[in-house]
Amino acid sequence: MNAEGSTELVEVVLPGKVEPEGLRIRYGVVPVPGPGQVLVRMEATGVSFAEQQMRRGRYYDQPPFPFVPGYDLVGTVLTTGEGVDPGLAGTRVAALVKVGGWASHVLVDAADAVPVPDGIDAAEAETLILNGITAWQMLYRKARIRAGQTVVVHGANGGVGSVLVQLALAAGATVIGTASARHHDALREQGVVPVDYRAQDLAARIRELAPAAGADAVFDHVGGRGIVDSWRLLAPGGTLVSYGTASTRDDEGSKQWPVLKLLGRLWLWNALPNRRRAYFFNVWAGRALAKDRFRARLRADLTQVFAALQRGDVTPRIAGRLPLAEVADAVRLAESGTVVGKVVLNP
Incomplete structure (x- = not known):
């Protein structure tokens, strides 16, 4: 397919709970943007933990099968719909879409398209949309990290974790990061204090490294029983930010129950008379009730992430x-646990 000007749409369909080889390639006609929309020719999309969960039918609010996955993308605006500035055509943009990104051409609400600065590679920008927004908002809008504080990042070598680490270090924080031993040298080179997440008493090891009072913030994507240790690691006035339940990835049964159980636990902790806070971070929070505010915040924060990339505060990691x-090979690679960074798809 000629991605530059083809009238053919190519997209990946997730038909149900299938192995990666069960993903289907579907061909069709490139769609026409409606009012308020732009047609984006995809240049880079990615395989994140969200799509891995969707493949298993385990993502909290995924649409019914079949659907086209793809949480975020970078591409160039080809055409604009009614009510959209025609001058947007030819602009490279980034968009957070939740589903639909694994396609050669994607319809995006113009208000959700964020310009990508000149000089940034499409694949590099793609690695920082979902991961960058998540890291930035957790760090600054939830934990409100300041220079001189100490933070704990679980999964410090992961997609979100690696961005969290870099942004926290750039903010002047001390970072303790959990990861498998093979990533420790790379983490040390960045300035992170690494801890093997397989350590027999992980929480005790982290306490030895943290200030006596505890950590100012803990970022936990694992959930499960370990969330209790994350809460106990906090210093008075500290913040726990939970943003996933990776420990339940391969569980059977309700996909909502692990999240609901976690939310209940966080609510209970916040109701207790203590000076610590606990949040569950959802990048989509607030969109349904205040769409314009949500979009403005996302645009501002993603712009900050791209600026951090241009300053050299963040280095994109492309696996x-x-x-x-x-796509089947891409998904298997992303799920293998052997790579550092994000697997990127292109047309």
């Missing part, structure tokens, strides 16, 4: 670049 037609 691999594969075409849409090789």
